[in-house]
Amino acid sequence: MSGPKVSTSDFENSGLFDSFLSAIAGLQKAQKEHLFWDNELFRGCRLGLFSLDDFRFIFSQYYLYSKNFTRYLSGLMANLDDDRLRAKLCQNLFEESGEDDLDQRHVQLFRNFLTHGLGIDLAKINFLPFTHHFVDRFLDHTRNGSALHASAFLSLGTEAIVSQMYEIFVNGLLHAGIAEEHLLFFRIHMACDDAHAATLAEILASFSAKPGFLVNAEDALNESLRLRGEFFDGLVGELRHRRISEHLNRIQGKTSLLSQDVNDADLKFMPAEPFVKPIYSNQMPALGIDFTVDRAPFPADVLDARVVRISPGNVNERHRHAHETVFYIISGNGRVLIGDRFISVQPGDCVFIPRWVIHQSQNQGQTPMVILAITDFFLTSKAFFGDYDSTARTRRPAEQ
Ligand SMILES: [Fe+2]
Ligand SMILES: [Fe+2]
Structure with a gap:
């Protein structure tokens, strides 16, 4: 030109x-x-x-x-x-x-x-x-x-x-x-x-x-x-x-999302059983990090239910993300860091993590800590501009 x-x-x-x-x-x-x-x-x-x-x-x-x-x-x-x-x-x-x-x-x-x-x-x-x-x-x-x-x-x-x-x-x-x-x-x-x-x-x-x-x-x-x-x-x-x-x-559709293809097993989840959909894990012994995250099989539209398992005496990563989360503590004792405060937790407790707040679960007991985490991930991860995973995790899933 x-x-x-x-x-x-x-x-x-x-x-x-x-x-x-x-x-x-x-x-x-x-x-x-x-x-x-x-x-x-x-x-x-x-x-x-x-x-x-x-x-x-x-x-x-x-x-x-x-x-x-x-x-x-x-x-x-x-x-x-x-x-x-x-x-x-x-x-x-x-x-x-x-x-x-x-x-x-x-x-x-x-x-x-x-x-x-x-x-x-x-x-x-x-x-x-x-x-x-x-x-x-x-x-x-x-x-x-x-x-x-x-x-x-x-x-x-x-x-x-x-x-x-x-x-x-x-x-x-x-x-x-x-x-x-x-x-x-x-x-x-x-x-x-x-x-x-x-x-x-x-x-x-x-x-x-x-x-x-x-x-x-x-x-x-x-x-x-x-x-x-x-x-x-x-x-x-x-x-x-x-x-x-x-x-x-x-x-807005007023149409049932229950598909005939869905099995009963997709509608009921047993957190204590071995999981079929691992989505993330990390072990960093020097930092006391040792945990896994698995996804429940629900055919959900916006809710993403996960099970977080943290080994005794360890923690998951300190992190934050766009999705909001409700924790239900299934087993284990310890505390959850939410922003600048620690909340003590034991089995049966429910904890809320607002969007974008730094949080971390700490297993202070002798047995595995198992947490059911219900999030709105399927909605927020689509609405978000940019690389969603990189905002939340220490390691990218591809590097697992
Ligand atoms: Fe031009
Ligand atoms: Fe989280």
Whole structure:
């Protein structure tokens, strides 16, 4: 992909550019410090919380924005009086359109990312109402706003954020395991859209002597970031909903979940018997850690019942997790650490562990401690963004 053929350097090198930059320094600062940057989508990308499947949904929706991008530029162009500035904007459009090679147009590079990088069938994408709203509003601001408004909307509020925004996306995508070869669309924009931003800045600068310039430009900046933030919030909200929607449907469904395939043995569990579904164990003699965790066979929707066994004089790991838990002490004596307090326990006692509280069970007796732990794991582990197991355990299950 070659660089821009019409240089913006005549403007960038002029004294006008410097005085314009100082005039809008407050706006640039406002953009950099805007609450938009703290949105949940970016936070999830920075922390590596999203899976490839999450990104399939996110960028399927983003596709509608991407494939309309040249229309936003065209909206501004139609509003511009100055034919010289229109010619410069035309250069942006020319580059967006792949210059002489249609296969290199940016939306095609985005399609390549979707199809080859994420394995998405474009024909099956269902754009959601909030995605249509986002794109419709973008078109409206750029086509129907004043040229001053549209240029501030697209420069300060759009092109100027692209490089940093796509770097955040790339970090999230790499963490989710996508290969670098599929990231061309993002890499190109991280490298070249500063030139696009400079063209748009020059257009914006042409209005800088107008009364109310800074107020109008700031309004446009805020509206652009607000719309994008609202769209991103919609994406994360929808992701969250999709994770637990099957549970919600079953809750609302008023249909018995007792399948004819379920055996009586799946509905009754004998904690004292040998277990059939070990899910975790750890032995670290130096720390006095020696325990096993097994899962009851119940065909449960959100409840996950487990049996924790701790050998005499030992403990399980000190840990915390998103699921909440009720302990029923079947046998053994000792204490349970819950946050900063110790609760003494004996057979027959019930103990509650709230979400995310550090806890640990300590067997202080001469016989094995056996605890029935009833959790909402099947719900919380689906609702949670990120690697659930790594939040709770000293060792990953794969390392057992
Ligand atoms: Fe582009
Ligand atoms: Fe626990």
